[in-house]
Amino acid sequence: MSPRRRDAEGTAAARAVRRAELLATAAEVFASQGYAATTVRKVADAAGILGGSLYYHFDSKESMADEILSTFLDDMWAGYDRVLAAGLGARETLEALIVESFRSIDRHRPAVVLYQNESKHLATSERFHYLLDSQRRFEEMWTALLARGASEGAFRADLDPTLIYRFIRDTVWVAANWYQRGGRLSADDIAKQYLAMVLEGIQAG
Amino acid sequence: MSPRRRDAEGTAAARAVRRAELLATAAEVFASQGYAATTVRKVADAAGILGGSLYYHFDSKESMADEILSTFLDDMWAGYDRVLAAGLGARETLEALIVESFRSIDRHRPAVVLYQNESKHLATSERFHYLLDSQRRFEEMWTALLARGASEGAFRADLDPTLIYRFIRDTVWVAANWYQRGGRLSADDIAKQYLAMVLEGIQAG
Amino acid sequence: MSPRRRDAEGTAAARAVRRAELLATAAEVFASQGYAATTVRKVADAAGILGGSLYYHFDSKESMADEILSTFLDDMWAGYDRVLAAGLGARETLEALIVESFRSIDRHRPAVVLYQNESKHLATSERFHYLLDSQRRFEEMWTALLARGASEGAFRADLDPTLIYRFIRDTVWVAANWYQRGGRLSADDIAKQYLAMVLEGIQAG
Amino acid sequence: MSPRRRDAEGTAAARAVRRAELLATAAEVFASQGYAATTVRKVADAAGILGGSLYYHFDSKESMADEILSTFLDDMWAGYDRVLAAGLGARETLEALIVESFRSIDRHRPAVVLYQNESKHLATSERFHYLLDSQRRFEEMWTALLARGASEGAFRADLDPTLIYRFIRDTVWVAANWYQRGGRLSADDIAKQYLAMVLEGIQAG
DNA sequence: AATGAATGAGTTTTCATTCAT
DNA sequence: AATGAATGAAAACTCATTCAT
Numbered sequence: 045m046s047p048r049r050r051d052a053e054g055t056a057a058a059r060a061v062r063r064a065e066l067l068a069t070a071a072e073v074f075a076s077q078g079y080a081a082t083t084v085r086k087v088a089d090a091a092g093i094l095g096g097s098l099y100y101h102f103d104s105k106e107s108m109a110d111e112i113l114s115t116f117l118d119d120m121w122a123g124y125d126r127v128l129a130a131g132l133g134a135r136e137t138l139e140a141l142i143v144e145s146f147r148s149i150d151r152h153r154p155a156v157v158l159y160q161n162e163s164k165h166l167a168t169s170e171r172f173h174y175l176l177d178s179q180r181r182f183e184e185m186w187t188a189l190l191a192r193g194a195s196e197g198a199f200r201a202d203l204d205p206t207l208i209y210r211f212i213r214d215t216v217w218v219a220a221n222w223y224q225r226g227g228r229l230s231a232d233d234i235a236k237q238y239l240a241m242v243l244e245g246i247q248a249g
Numbered sequence: 250m251s252p253r254r255r256d257a258e259g260t261a262a263a264r265a266v267r268r269a270e271l272l273a274t275a276a277e278v279f280a281s282q283g284y285a286a287t288t289v290r291k292v293a294d295a296a297g298i299l300g301g302s303l304y305y306h307f308d309s310k311e312s313m314a315d316e317i318l319s320t321f322l323d324d325m326w327a328g329y330d331r332v333l334a335a336g337l338g339a340r341e342t343l344e345a346l347i348v349e350s351f352r353s354i355d356r357h358r359p360a361v362v363l364y365q366n367e368s369k370h371l372a373t374s375e376r377f378h379y380l381l382d383s384q385r386r387f388e389e390m391w392t393a394l395l396a397r398g399a400s401e402g403a404f405r406a407d408l409d410p411t412l413i414y415r416f417i418r419d420t421v422w423v424a425a426n427w428y429q430r431g432g433r434l435s436a437d438d439i440a441k442q443y444l445a446m447v448l449e450g451i452q453a454g
Numbered sequence: 455m456s457p458r459r460r461d462a463e464g465t466a467a468a469r470a471v472r473r474a475e476l477l478a479t480a481a482e483v484f485a486s487q488g489y490a491a492t493t494v495r496k497v498a499d500a501a502g503i504l505g506g507s508l509y510y511h512f513d514s515k516e517s518m519a520d521e522i523l524s525t526f527l528d529d530m531w532a533g534y535d536r537v538l539a540a541g542l543g544a545r546e547t548l549e550a551l552i553v554e555s556f557r558s559i560d561r562h563r564p565a566v567v568l569y570q571n572e573s574k575h576l577a578t579s580e581r582f583h584y585l586l587d588s589q590r591r592f593e594e595m596w597t598a599l600l601a602r603g604a605s606e607g608a609f610r611a612d613l614d615p616t617l618i619y620r621f622i623r624d625t626v627w628v629a630a631n632w633y634q635r636g637g638r639l640s641a642d643d644i645a646k647q648y649l650a651m652v653l654e655g656i657q658a659g
Numbered sequence: 660m661s662p663r664r665r666d667a668e669g670t671a672a673a674r675a676v677r678r679a680e681l682l683a684t685a686a687e688v689f690a691s692q693g694y695a696a697t698t699v700r701k702v703a704d705a706a707g708i709l710g711g712s713l714y715y716h717f718d719s720k721e722s723m724a725d726e727i728l729s730t731f732l733d734d735m736w737a738g739y740d741r742v743l744a745a746g747l748g749a750r751e752t753l754e755a756l757i758v759e760s761f762r763s764i765d766r767h768r769p770a771v772v773l774y775q776n777e778s779k780h781l782a783t784s785e786r787f788h789y790l791l792d793s794q795r796r797f798e799e800m801w802t803a804l805l806a807r808g809a810s811e812g813a814f815r816a817d818l819d820p821t822l823i824y825r826f827i828r829d830t831v832w833v834a835a836n837w838y839q840r841g842g843r844l845s846a847d848d849i850a851k852q853y854l855a856m857v858l859e860g861i862q863a864g
Numbered sequence: 865a866a867t868g869a870a871t872g873a874g875t876t877t878t879c880a881t882t883c884a885t
Numbered sequence: 886a887a888t889g890a891a892t893g894a895a896a897a898c899t900c901a902t903t904c905a906t
Contacts, residue, residue, distance in 0.1 A: 055888085055889080058889095059889085059890095062890085077370060078283070078285055078366075078367070078370050080283055080285035080286040081285040081370055083874085083875060083876085084875075084876060084877085085874095085875080085876090093890090093891070093892090094891075094892060094893070095875090095876080095877090095893095096876095096877075096878075096879085096891085096892070096893070096894090097890075097891050097892070097893095099876090099877065099878075099879095100889080100890060100891070101890090103877095104876080104877075105875095105876070105877095135452075161283075161366055162283070164281075165282055165283050165286055197453055198452070198453060199451050199452065199453055200449075200451055200452065200453050200454065201453075202445075203442055203445060203446065203451065204434065204442055207434070207439065207442050207443075207446075208446065208451055210424070210427060211420060211443065211446055214419065214420060214423040214424070214426075215416060215419060215420050218419040218423055219415070219419070221419075222415060229409065229412070234412065237408055237409055237412050238412075238416070240407075240408060241408065241412075241413065241416055241447070241450070242446070242450060242451060243450045243451060243452040244449075244450040244452055245446070245447060245448045245449040245450035246404050246405055246408065246413055246416075246447055246448060247340075247403070247404065247405065247448040247449055248402055248403060248404055248405050248406075249405065264865095267865085288899080288900060288901080289900075289901060289902085290900075290901090298865085298866065298867090299866070299867055299868070300868095300900085300901085300902090301866080301867070301868070301869090301902080301903075301904085302865070302866045302867070304901090304902065304903075304904095305865060305866065306865090309901075309902080310901065310902090465867085465868080468868095469868085469869095472869085487780060488693070488695055488776075488777070488780050490693055490695035490696040491695040491780055493895085493896065493897085494896075494897060494898080495895095495896080495897090503869090503870070503871090504870075504871060504872070505872095505896095505897085505898085506870085506871070506872070506873090506897095506898075506899075506900085507869075507870050507871070507872095508898095509897090509898065509899075509900095510868080510869060510870070511869090513898095514897080514898075515897070515898090545862075571693075571776055572693070574691075575692060575693050575696055607863055608862070608863060609861050609862065609863055610859075610861055610862065610863050610864070611863075612855075613852055613855060613856065613861065614844065614852055617844070617849065617852050617853075617856075618856065618861055620834070620837060621830060621853065621856055621861075624829065624830060624833040624834070624836075625826060625829060625830050628829040628833055629825070629829070631829075632825060639819065639822070644822065647818055647819055647822050648822075648826070650817075650818060651818065651822075651823065651826055651857070651860070652856070652860060652861060653860045653861060653862040654859075654860040654862055655856070655857060655858045655859040655860035656814050656815055656818065656823055656826075656857055656858060657750075657813070657814065657815065657858040657859055658812055658813060658814055658815050658816075659815065674886095677886085698878080698879060698880080699879075699880060699881085700879075700880090708886085708887065708888090709887070709888055709889070710879090710880085710881090710889095711881080711882075711883085711887080711888070711889075711890090712886070712887045712888070714880090714881065714882075714883095715886060715887065716886090719880075719881080720879095720880065720881090866906105867905100867906080868904100868905100868906090869903105869904095869905095870902105870903085870904090870905105871900105871901105871902080871903075871904100872900100872901100872902095872903105873899105873900095873901095873902105874898105874899080874900085874901105875897100875898080875899070875900095876896100876897085876898080876899090877895105877896080877897075877898095878894105878895085878896065878897090879893100879894095879895090879896090880892105880893100880894095880895105881891105881892080881893090881894105882890105882891080882892075882893105883889100883890090883891085883892100884888100884889100884890095884891105885887105885888080885889090885890105
């Protein structure tokens with residue numbers, strides 16, 4: 045590797061690192077205060093720079109949200125796709141998807157909160173249409189899985205499938221609002237208990 | 250009753266009716282767009298009047314949110330209090346509370362959404378401290394009930410109680426985001442199915 | 455006419471009057487300082503209101519320029535079209551067009567200056583494409599007229615037609631930079647002298 | 660000459676060359692987009708460097724405009740002064756000045772455009788007062804010449820002298836907006852035709 | 865009850881300029 | 886000579902709120 049090559053990579057990498065830092069800060073602030081209620085100045089304050097300086101790195105407040113959300117979704121779907129490609133049974137797939145979801149929350153907590161709270165609102169703009177696409181694909185994935193599980197006899201067939209879908213979806217993702225990395229329970233611990241509740245219920249056996 | 254008296258009551262009543270209408274509109278808009286992202290003008294547009302005209306009825310945007318939320322919470326707690334006063338067993342109480350919750354969603358859907366999405370943010374202001382009080386009381390009510398149910402042998406004891414609490418809380422209230430009055434399933438239908446999932450799980454027996 | 459009808463017309467008219475006032479002020483400031491160098495605040499100051507208040511009447515600084523320019527162009531073309539419809543000879547048409555042009559300058563001086571100085575720049579945006587259309591039509595009108603005049607023997611044929619076109623065009627419109635309504639010479643006086651220069655030259659006979 | 664000396668001269672010369680290159684680029688961009696609407700970044704982009712890098716060569720955006728304009732004016736006046744020193748008759752002087760003007764446009768097209776469009780605005784700052792001085796001297800030169808020509812019987816006496824002055828001034832300089840070096844007509848060709856129009860008019864003899 | 869014009873504080877964004885490297 | 890990250894002041898624009906009518 046020539047020194048010139050190394051330099052170029054060095055600065056490109058440094059820039060990417062800085063962007064990632066700033067996005068992490070922005071995501072944190074967006075998640076805790078709400079996207080609309082967060083001023084660019086608050087993000088900058090949290091990053092220790094001035095408001096205008098953010099515009100050296102990003103085009104707009106919106107483009108920060110965009111990058112935060114698309115990065116999260118790409119990573120989430122990569123995880124889901126690995127699970128789906130494994131060719132497991134319905135119940136094992138469900139378990140793996142839920143574990144994967146909690147791991148996504150672990151890695152992208154503020155982005156998940158942002159997604160939960162703002163995607164309906166953001167998706168009205170053309171730029172964020174991929175949020176709707178993701179939602180649609182998500183619903184298809186789950187309804188197909190639940191239908192397969194019901195027909196295979198893995199899941200109860202006496203419940204409304206749409207209701208089950210929403211139940212699982214909400215249950216999992218809302219957890220991003222209170223999950224804390226490094227807390228008492230790890231993401232995998234929580235996944236395990238959620239699975240127990242969802243599969244077996246809370247009623248004493 | 251003198252005509253003068255009747256008139257006064259008539260206008261006072263008419264005023265109250267108009268306020269309620271406007272609050273219902275405002276709640277709808279706040280719920281669908283988010284409180285911070287909703288301008289007073291959007292609310293007024295939805296009500297068919299001009300922005301400034303809302304100030305004849307309300308002091309401020311905040312006071313609209315205040316009235317929407319406190320009305321909802323008062324009504325919700327009235328329902329809960331009736332249940333708690335009935336002296337039922339743990340499991341029956343849980344069932345009644347969940348039914349009651351879905352009925353609250355049925356009556357106050359936009360207010361519930363507003364509460365879900367904005368209470369953390371709003372509660373930073375003195376005026377909305379009652380939101381925190383309500384939350385605290387809510388958590389106490391549920392943890393007490395779950396503890397009682399576990400000790401009575403009604404609920405499983407192998408799960409983390411905090412987790413169960415959050416699971417139920419989130420599961421129920423997030424439904425306000427998709428619930429539609431007059432839809433395929435009534436609030437009581439949904440409550441019944443949610444109870445089945447929460448108590449028995451989705452796994453085939 | 456019902457009172458209701460009169461009211462509605464009254465307020466709509468009042469609004470139109472106010473808009474026109476503000477646009478006249480804005481045009482004056484844009485013309486004297488340049489569009490890009492003019493801040494919205496300067497326009498507002500000149501109108502005796504605050505910066506933000508302009509946004510009650512107009513969407514943006516750009517939309518003010520838009521309305522100023524399109525109003526001017528519509529009026530200018532109405533005048534030209536009347537001339538063209540009269541079916542005069544080439545020389546009489548030229549005279550009438552030049553008189554009409556100076557009258558346009560008289561009625562819309564700041565708009566003409568704005569057009570002269572900023573249209574090249576503004577026309578890069580989709581919204582101002584009509585400026586290019588107008589320019590194109592203007593050029594076609596003049597080159598057709600000059601060609602007709604040359605073939606009819608009214609105008610010299612030994613000069614480059616494009617050059618003559620530009621000569622006349624620039625000569626006329628640049629006058630907006632120094633013309634003053636109510637000054638020593640009226641618009642028609644200036645037109646007469648310009649015509650003398652353009653047609654006969656400044657050389658002593 | 661010592662090598663050290665040669666180096667110093669070499670770098671000084673190289674620096675001057677680079678400055679000239681950058682000024683030419685800046686003038687081009689200022690002319691095409693307008694001074695106020697041109698960001699330093701756009702100039703830098705056009706030069707293939709970053710915005711901040713321009714400040715190694717120039718103090719400020721203003722000082723670029725300053726250098727562009729004063730270089731042009733110095734050169735223009737050197738040409739005019741040569742003509743005036745030649746002691747020609749009024750008509751020959753007019754011809755020579757117009758030829759000289761088109762040669763100035765040929766050599767400094769973007770600077771001329773900048774001068775035309777921005778000098779009124781720039782001249783409000785102390786630093787650019789020389790623009791006003793130049794204008795004043797320009798007007799004096801021309802009005803004196805036109806008066807001399809009228810009294811000598813070279814130019815018509817029935818036209819308003821101020822009007823003639825403005826007519827010639829505008830006519831010539833506005834051509835910088837469309838003139839292209841290396842186009843169909845050379846600067847001298849254009850000068851010749853302009854002279855024909857100005858002196859003899861466009862009317863068929 | 866509601867209008868319509870305005871206020872004024874605050875928000876997002878822009879941009880000339882600086883400076884350590 | 887130039888880069889790249891920042892500054893800081895000012896710009897365009899937004900919006901809750903006021904108030905005379």
